[in-house]
Amino acid sequence: MQGVLRVLVSALTLCAVQAVSSACIIFSDPIHVGSNFRLRVTDRGRPVPSLPVALFHGRTVKRRAVTDRDGIARFVNVPEEKFLAGPDHPARSWSLVTIEVHSNRNSQATIPVRWPDVPPAVTKSLTGVIGESRLGELSQPGLALELLDGRSGRVLHATQTNENGAFQFPAVGRGLYFLHIGDAEDGGDGYIPVDVRPETDVPALRLALSWTDCGLFFANLAECPRGDLRLARLSGTVTDASDGVIAEAAIVLVDEAGKEVQGTRSDSMGRFGPLELAAGRYELRIVRAGFTLLETPVTIDPQGDQGPLDVRLGLMGACSTAKLR
Numbered sequence: 561m562q563g564v565l566r567v568l569v570s571a572l573t574l575c576a577v578q579a580v581s582s583a584c585i586i587f588s589d590p591i592h593v594g595s596n597f598r599l600r601v602t603d604r605g606r607p608v609p610s611l612p613v614a615l616f617h618g619r620t621v622k623r624r625a626v627t628d629r630d631g632i633a634r635f636v637n638v639p640e641e642k643f644l645a646g647p648d649h650p651a652r653s654w655s656l657v658t659i660e661v662h663s664n665r666n667s668q669a670t671i672p673v674r675w676p677d678v679p680p681a682v683t684k685s686l687t688g689v690i691g692e693s694r695l696g697e698l699s700q701p702g703l704a705l706e707l708l709d710g711r712s713g714r715v716l717h718a719t720q721t722n723e724n725g726a727f728q729f730p731a732v733g734r735g736l737y738f739l740h741i742g743d744a745e746d747g748g749d750g751y752i753p754v755d756v757r758p759e760t761d762v763p764a765l766r767l768a769l770s771w772t773d774c775g776l777f778f779a780n781l782a783e784c785p786r787g788d789l790r791l792a793r794l795s796g797t798v799t800d801a802s803d804g805v806i807a808e809a810a811i812v813l814v815d816e817a818g819k820e821v822q823g824t825r826s827d828s829m830g831r832f833g834p835l836e837l838a839a840g841r842y843e844l845r846i847v848r849a850g851f852t853l854l855e856t857p858v859t860i861d862p863q864g865d866q867g868p869l870d871v872r873l874g875l876m877g878a879c880s881t882a883k884l885r
Contacts, residue, residue: 590658596663607631612648649713651751680753681780686729688765699725710736777876779852782880796869797831805830809848854880
């Protein structure tokens with residue numbers, strides 16, 4: 561990735577095919593307004609006060625404002641121009657909208673902006689592990705990480721992942737933060753929104769990442785269901801959320817010692833197997849570029865269910881599932 565400019569260039573082409581993120585789709589259709597208008601910023605339906613917002617031309621800030629207690633920022637006498645509008649924050653690419661100002665319009669439009677325009681990963685504390693789903697790797701050591709305040713964009717702490725891809729930040733209060741992956745692919749602009757909630761059942765983050773020309777996509781695997789499947793042998797079909805088959809998905813079985821014991825790939829019809837395995841407990845892992853990694857326990861039992869699996873891979877940010885057909 562090379563930041564917001566690259567996202568803008570590639571958004572129309574890739575998002576029309578992948579439909580992976582509203583952070584891409586929003587650039588396809590400018591909002592036409594007069595020279596006086598407002599931005600109303602919400603976070604999951606709640607107004608976001610005291611958030612700096614701006615109008616950008618390329619990477620240059622043309623106008624700045626701050627949201628009031630109702631989440632509204634006002635812009636007046638804006639010259640006729642096309643702008644990107646959104647939070648004046650390093651992670652702004654999640655929420656930018658395109659605005660085209662016309663001096664002959666007399667509207668007082670209010671433009672909705674969601675911050676961020678993607679569901680944040682939820683966790684009890686800012687500890688966790690990072691994996692790279694595109695390569696099927698379960699840990700990413702040596703990643704430089706910064707923790708940014710969700711409103712001001714100020715860097716609060718910095719660290720890096722250890723040899724197991726794990727990281728830990730000092731205790732922080734509840735609220736919205738961003739993890740910045742400083743040495744992500746191509747120098748990267750990898751910002752991941754994280755909502756710290758002490759009352760959640762998710763104690764730590766398990767982030768699966770994927771980079772595309774459309775941006776960074778992620779899933780918190782700790783929030784995904786993990787049902788224990790009892791099978792006599794392993795076979796099935798891999799599809800996406802719209803029941804389209806997924807070819808070339810990597811399927812790996814890992815034993816209880818963490819050793820890979822067998823692997824294969826789905827064929828042109830999304831089918832795989834059957835794989836013959838010794839009786840015992842395993843971890844099934846299925847990964848394909850652009851989709852959330854599937855991890856679920858399976859028990860191979862000669863007396864178990866003979867049925868194949870229906871595996872559905874969610875786009876990055878949505879959980880992947882496997883169930884008996």
